[in-house]
Amino acid sequence: MRRPSWVPEGMDLDRPAAARVYDYYLGGSHNFAADREMARKAIEMWPDLPLIMRANRAFLRRAVTYLAEQGFTRFLDIGSGIPTFGAVHEVARAIQPDSRVVYVDNDPVAVAHSRLLLEGDKLSTVVEADLTDPADLLARPEVADLLAPGEPVALLLIAVLHFVTDEQEPERIVRTLRDALPAGSAMAVCHASLEGRPDQAETHQALYDRTATPMTMRSEERISGLFDGFRLVEPGVVYLPQWRPDEPAEVGENPERMVGLVGVGLLP
Template sequence: MDRPDWAPGDIDLARPSAARVYDYYLGGSHNFAVDRELAAEAVQLWPDLPRIMRTNRAFLRRAVRYCLASGIRQFLDLGSGIPTVGNVHEVAQAVDPGCRVVYVDLDPVAVVHSRAILPREGRTAVVHGDLRDPDAVLAAPAVRELLDPDEPLALLMVAVLHFVQDADDPAAVVARYAEEMAPGSHLVLSHATHEGRPERAEPHQRLYARTRTPMRMRSHAEVAALLDGFELVEPGLVPLPRWRPEVGDAADDHPERFAGYAGVGRKP
């Protein structure tokens, strides 16, 4: 397989990546044949997947705008993925050009392309890091330079914690970040669930076991536990399209089809 000029040399072109599969669902071009093959298999199992991914992305944009309306001007996006239209810095800086955004991802392709497209005005940065190591992420030079620990922060964990296995204790990971967040900070979270569509969820999880980031879908109660210590913003932890929908967002007549929960919590 030919390696594109933009692909880092240490990328395994024979193994799919969840970040690149997500990029493909969103119509991006930074993915390989192996990623497209896995995406095709996934869509055969679950035809609604591209719509679910777009709905999740729409939730991200709505949540960022909510945080901005709440006075937040700095964002830490964990598991940010490969850049596509409607990135956090685009949404935030359209409201206030002074907003500061740090992206963090473990996938080298996501990091390379983030660095290539980010504006060079000094208010955005990308960190190659593992969200499961909060101390290392928070100690990264870009995080320390751009994000003020004494100011409220929006911590974005959108469609990423279902790639954190139980052995890595995702609740403890969230709690460690929360310890360093100033009062008034917000946690923005979405998470895949098996509830509503268990017959599709189990084969989907088996499919993702072939990637470097296997998936662990969780119940509503399990996802809610990740928000412990935060005050849930209305309407609470709800199916993806039901968190403060806007005109033009996907209809939610069958919310179980979206197989994911979304919520925003405020640190008191």
């Protein structure tokens, strides 16, 4: 295929990437043929997937809105993908106009396109770094400046930790990030769960094995354990539609269909 001018040289556009597949699920245009092919195969096996991705995006909006209403003006969005369709800076600034956002992703295509989208935005920065190397991520000047003592930071780990393998120790990574946060900070997590649709978990994880970012869906117990050291905000760790819905009817009769488990925690 013809390489767009903003795609870094050397990128394999024939291999799907999670950030671009997610963009396709949301109805975006920042994806390539390989991403669309994989997404269509995934939807054939699991027709609810576009609904799940939109529910994930809706949780991000509600979580950022809640945190901005609590006074947060600094946001660290790790695994941000391409910041379109209700990006963190747009949601936060509707409440806190001076909100700063550092977006972090390890996909060079997502990073390159994000920089184009955010060009001229003096309060938003994009960093190419890998969550699985938290020491390197935290050492980046843009991240270190955001985390400088003085103001609490909202750490967003939305639909990214299930792309960390058990061998890469997601609990250790979260502890490292937690310990770097200023006092009074917060963390929002969305993580694919085994409990909601165990019949789909194996085939869905096998499909993501084709990408550079294989998926590991985890139990409610392990996902809840990521909040060690945080005080969970009500209603705790719940399925995507159950976390502070705008309207009670949005939860639906089978919230477990939206297999992501989510929560927001506050540091003392």
